[in-house]
Amino acid sequence: MAPTSSLAQDERLSCLYAELAELTGQRNAIDGRIVEIVAEIDRGELWAGAGARSVAHLVAWKTGVSPSRAETLAAIAHRADEFPQCVAGLREGRLSLDQVGVIAQRAADGSDEHYAQLAATATVAQLRTALKLAPKPRPEPESEPDPDADPQPEPEPVPQPSVTTTSDEQYTSWHIRLPHVEAATFDAALQSHRDALIADWRRDAEKLGGAGDQRPPMPTVADAFLRLVHAGWDAEAAARPHGQHTTVVVQVDVTDRVGSLHLGPLLSDADRQYLTCDATCEVWFHRDGRTLGAGRSTRTVNRRLRRALEHRDRTCVVPGCGATRGLHAHHLKHWEDGGLTELANLALVCPYHHRAHHRGLITISGPADQLMVTDHAGRPMTSASLARPPTQPPPDVAPCSGPTGERAQWWWYQPFEPPDVNDEG
Structure with missing residues (x-):
């Protein structure tokens, strides 16, 4: 009876393998179509109008997938035009989302054909190894020195730190130039603050539990830089002239409702209301050229009111966000329009959504017990994903048995090497 039983198990396993191959091909093809949709959202930057922080945030929010899988979908969508063969393999069901995702996230330009052929047999782990073996971009060769010129020794300049800024209508860009020693100190400070932010991010993820797909994105270097600034905000205020604290000052003309930064540029209406909403800066009001004062103290959310607000809202109130750090107390009826600084007129929002x-x-819009959040087109925003039972048959694609997974002989492997742009031949 043993041979008969073993034969029945083999037949059953073969049937399961066949069904698994067919479903895998269909899943890959569906992922390929999702990538096309995400690419269209990315090209038109439609995610911003939907209230999302990024295209990856929109994908995680609306499809219910994890942030890491959403990043993979966004990476493939962003580079779909650079890897048409790999994306075609995904749409045809031959390649998986993870295989194409590794390529899109790490491969160099022009390597589409190389990795499309390799992915036909290589696992995700083998693709990662192949990408590690790829040569790094080579620096441009320096010009040849003139042999007839007399070599003149030049004294080495003393490294001098420098900071330059450029501004446009929305952003100010900082270019910081530091000697290596000071730059190492700056890098270490940034890294320590980013580590602290990541630790807070992980604690928030653990608290969210099953709702981890709604947590904020991983903290960036820019977040660490802002944390570094705030950490040293008033560390040595007593040593400054008059014990002056670091304060952002805004000047507002109450008649024309025009605001500007102190000794700085004019503010848009949006930025003026943003700065005066949470009372995180000092605002001076003027009428007919006369200074009225620094505004009512009731504009400020005191500590007790802030605690009540945090207990009620817990996270950013915008659906699909889930941010818990650095939240602003937003006036639902704006303070400029007579909105009161009380619990019913306040809501916690993250800086991005603010x-x-x-x-x-x-x-x-409020009041807080009837809070309504809508996108730019007036559509109500909810935390629910778009997932629903399918109403159409699955894609008609060939079954996918997956990569062979055989042991790779890396000494025979020829990594992709970008063409030398300086080679005229």
Whole structure:
């Protein structure tokens, strides 16, 4: 009876393998279509109008996948035009999302054909190894010195730090130039603050538990830089002239409702309301050229009111966000329009969505017990994903048995090497 039983198990396993191959091909093809949709959203930057922080955030929010899988989908969508063969393999069901995702996230330009052929047999781990073996970009060769010129020794300049800034209508760009020693100190400080932010991010993820797909994105170097600034904000205030604290000052003309930074540029209506909404800066009001004062103290959310607000809202109130750090107390009826600083007129929002609201990308209206959040088109925003039972048959694609997974002989492997742009031949 043993041979008969073993034969029955083999037949059953073969049937399961066949069904698994067919479903895998269909899943890959569906992922390929999702990538096309995400690419269209990315090209038109439609995610901003939907109230999302990025295209990856929109994908995680609306499809219910994890942030890491959403990053993979966004990476493939962003580079779909650079890897048409790999994306075609995904749409045809031959390649998986993870295989194409590794390529899109790490491969050099022009390597589409190379990795499309390799992915037909290589596992995800083998593709990662192949990408590690790829040569790094080579620096441009320096010009040849003139042999007839007399060599003149030049004294080495003393490294001098420098900071330059450029501004446009929305952003100010900082270019910081530091000697290596000071740069190492700066890098270490940035890294330590980013480590602290990541630790907080992980604690938030653990608290969210099953709702981890709604957590904020991983902290960036820019977040660490801002944390570094705030950490040293008033560390030595007593040593400054008059014990002056670091304060952002805004000047507002109450008649024309025009605001500007102190000794700085004019502010847009959105930025003026953003700065005066959470009372995180010093605002001076003027009428007919006369200074009225620094505004009512009731504009400020005191500590007790802030605690009540945090207990009630816990996270950013915008659906699909889930941010818990650095939240602003937003006036639902703006303070400029007579909105009161009380619990019913306040809501916690993250800095991104606070700016998005004041710039008209989303609308947050109250009172707090009847909170309504809509996107730029007036559509109500909810935390629910778009997933629903399918109403159409699955894609008609060939079954996918996956990569062979055989042991790779790396000494025979020829890594992709970008063509030398300096080679005229």
